[in-house]
Amino acid sequence: MNIFRRLFKIGEAHANKAVDNLEDPITMTEQGIRDMKEDLNKSVEAMAQVKALAIRSKNDLNAYQEKAKDYEQKAVLILKKAQKGDISTDEADRLAKEALLKKEETQAKINQTQEETEKYEKNVEKLKSSIDTIKGNITKWENELKTLKARVKVSDATKNVNKQMAELDSAGTVSMLERMKEKVAQEEALAEAYGEMADQGKSIDQELDEAASSTDAQIEDELERLKKQLNS
Known part of the structure; x- marks a missing residue:
């Protein structure tokens, strides 16, 4: 004590x-x-x-x-x-x-x-x-x-x-994560912008070829050609 x-x-x-x-x-x-x-x-x-x-x-x-x-x-x-x-x-x-x-x-x-x-x-x-x-x-x-x-x-x-x-x-970890999230959003937006710019940079011929090209149409044409050969 x-x-x-x-x-x-x-x-x-x-x-x-x-x-x-x-x-x-x-x-x-x-x-x-x-x-x-x-x-x-x-x-x-x-x-x-x-x-x-x-x-x-x-x-x-x-x-x-x-x-x-x-x-x-x-x-x-x-x-x-x-x-x-x-x-x-x-x-x-x-x-x-x-x-x-x-x-x-x-x-x-x-x-x-x-x-x-x-x-x-x-x-x-x-x-x-x-x-x-x-x-x-x-x-x-x-x-x-x-x-x-x-x-x-x-x-x-x-x-x-x-x-x-x-x-x-x-230490600002929370704010850092917020900044990283904002950075990712910016990168995604930038990628989308480049994609839109790439689409806008095509020539008229490229646009026509893309519009005219069709795999289904080619198959139909090939089928008709084979039928004509058999009939002849």
Whole structure:
């Protein structure tokens, strides 16, 4: 998350400007995810350390509680022995008081250790919440990265097509094609003009010969000649 702190702690307006100036959003997003994963690893390590302290503190608490109970039981046993006459009353009272004093000292340690254990456990819960948040952010941004990569591909493809279309128009290709079409039309008209001029350049004899020549008429004449030869 360090990259996002760098981007957004300087203020929203500056952050937006910083984002606009990013040359490669894919690379920057990947770096941001790597930063979040580093933060996740640090948080997991910190939670493990605090959890170890909490476990040790809880073990100490249990030991102190057992010790306090043991001092009380010893005081009771000493007083019972005094009742049976196994030990003098004064000695029993003295030893019982010592045992109860030890119990009180242990109880103070119990209270302190109890507070420390609760504090450690609260810290563990906070760190766990932070870890869950970081994990959620990583999952979110990994999904966002997939979407972003797809959008970049579409954007690049669209940009390239539009660029080609823009360059096509700016290079005058369309106008060139229009000029070529006009040129072809001119050539066709010129060819037709030459054809008409060629027709107009024929002599009177050529026109008469063309008008008089007929393949069908020659065939009819040839047929009549053959018939006359057969009749004669």
